Amino acid sequence: MSATFTIPLWVDLASVGVGSLQGALYAAGFRDRRLDLLGVAIIGIATGFGGGILRDVLLARIPLALESDFYLPVATVAALLGMLLERLFRRLGGFLTALDALTIGLFGAFGTTAALATGLPEVPAVFVGALAAVGGSILRDLLLNVPIALMHVGSLYAVAAIAGAVTLVVLRAVGVPVLVAALVCVVVTFAVRVLAVLLHWSLPEQQALRRVRWIRRGGDQQEPDERRSV
Numbered sequence: 001m002s003a004t005f006t007i008p009l010w011v012d013l014a015s016v017g018v019g020s021l022q023g024a025l026y027a028a029g030f031r032d033r034r035l036d037l038l039g040v041a042i043i044g045i046a047t048g049f050g051g052g053i054l055r056d057v058l059l060a061r062i063p064l065a066l067e068s069d070f071y072l073p074v075a076t077v078a079a080l081l082g083m084l085l086e087r088l089f090r091r092l093g094g095f096l097t098a099l100d101a102l103t104i105g106l107f108g109a110f111g112t113t114a115a116l117a118t119g120l121p122e123v124p125a126v127f128v129g130a131l132a133a134v135g136g137s138i139l140r141d142l143l144l145n146v147p148i149a150l151m152h153v154g155s156l157y158a159v160a161a162i163a164g165a166v167t168l169v170v171l172r173a174v175g176v177p178v179l180v181a182a183l184v185c186v187v188v189t190f191a192v193r194v195l196a197v198l199l200h201w202s203l204p205e206q207q208a209l210r211r212v213r214w215i216r217r218g219g220d221q222q223e224p225d226e227r228r229s230v
Contacts, residue, residue, distance in 0.1 A: 007064070007110050007113070007114065009068065009070070012052070012064060012110065013070055013071065013074050014106075015048075015052075015103070015106040015107060015110065016048040016049065016052065016065070016071055016074060016075050016078075017048065017074050017075065017077075017078040018048075018078070018099060018102060018103050018106065019047045019048035019049075019050075019051065019075075019103045019106075019107070019136050020044040020045055020047055020048030020049075020074075020075040020076075020078040020079040020082070021044065021048075021078040021079065021081060021082040021099065022047060022082070022096065022099040022100050022103050023043050023044040023045075023046065023047025023048060023079065023082070023136065023140045024040050024041070024043065024044035024047075024078070024079040024080070024081070024082030024083045024086075025082040025083075025086055025089055025090075025096055025099070026043075026047075026096065026100075026140060026144075027039075027040050027043040027044070027083070027140070027144060028040060028082065028083045028086040029086065029090070029096075030144065037080065037083070040079060040080070040082075040083040041076050041079045041080055041083075042143070043079070043140055043143050043144065044075065044076075044078065044079020044080075044082060044083075045072070045075040045076060045079055046136070046139045046140060046143055047103075047136040047137065047139065047140040048075040048078065048079070048136060049063075049065050049071070049075060049136070050135040050136035050137075050138065050139035050140070051103075051107035051111065051131075051132040051133060051134070051135040051136040052064060052065055052107065052110070052132065052135075053065060053135070054131055054132055054135035055107070055110065055111040055114060055115075055128060055129075055131070055132035055135070056114075058115075058128050058131065058132075059114060059115060059118050059120075059128065094194075094197070097193075097194060097197050098190075098194060100137070100193070101160070101189065101190045101193035101194050102186070102190055103136065103137075104133045104134065104137075104157065104160055104161055104164075104189050104190075104193055105133070105160075105164055105185065105186035105187070105188075105189035105190045105193075106186060107132045107133045107135070107136065108129045108130065108132060108133030108161045108164045108165050108168075108185060108186075108189050109129070109164065109165075109168060109182040109183075109185040109186050109189075110129075110132065110182075111128050111129035111130075111131065111132025111133060111165075112125050112126060112128065112129030112132075112164075112165045112168045112169065112182075112185065113129075113168065113178055113181075113182055114128070114132075115128040115129060116169070116172060116178075122169045122173070125165070125169060126162060126165040126166055126169055129161065129164075129165035129168070129185075130158060130161040130162045130165050133157075133160075133161035133164070133165070133189065134150050134157050134158060134161055137149055137150065137157065138150060156192060156193060156196035156201060156202065156203070157193070159192060159196070159203070160189045160190075160192035160193040160196065161189060163188055163189065163192050164185040164186065164188045164189030164192070165185065167181075167184055167185050167188045168181045168182060168184065168185035171184060171185075
């Protein structure tokens, strides 16, 4: 299945701006890091550009961020705005979480629709969309030298991105217009991510699964490693 869809420039710029703002807000929250204006701007730009560049690299095309003079100024201004108004934004409660969820949804929708437009099958399109959704946050965490949020128990970053991408692909398969399907994708991704934070949803932890397997094999409730250390 293919879908003829071109991301409008202003929409892509808005998503990059939202991503850069979110990245700068996240970076500015680290009180133990001495980040100057350039450092925060770089992290914000990387967050805003990461998902789109990863999407375009996977689709073997020139990144959209390099085809216009507007992307870098928009990302820079958004990043600096996020740093300067960080305290104001944080007073709004869950604003950072909501902005993060919106960023994932936007890039997931754009990545999936772009993949479908190039003629990729549905499953690879979901893969591209999910990677585009989380690419910015991965690059952000790598630059800040912190554990990648995607790997945290309870984050459901990838689950939210995959849920949105799958929803988009299914809607397109039944003939729903691509713009409507993309909007639903953003809503689904946003809802899953926010609800995961509010309701403390999480996938089973690896340590918990190993403990269950050990007990079922007839061992006691201590982990094998713990028994050796006694």
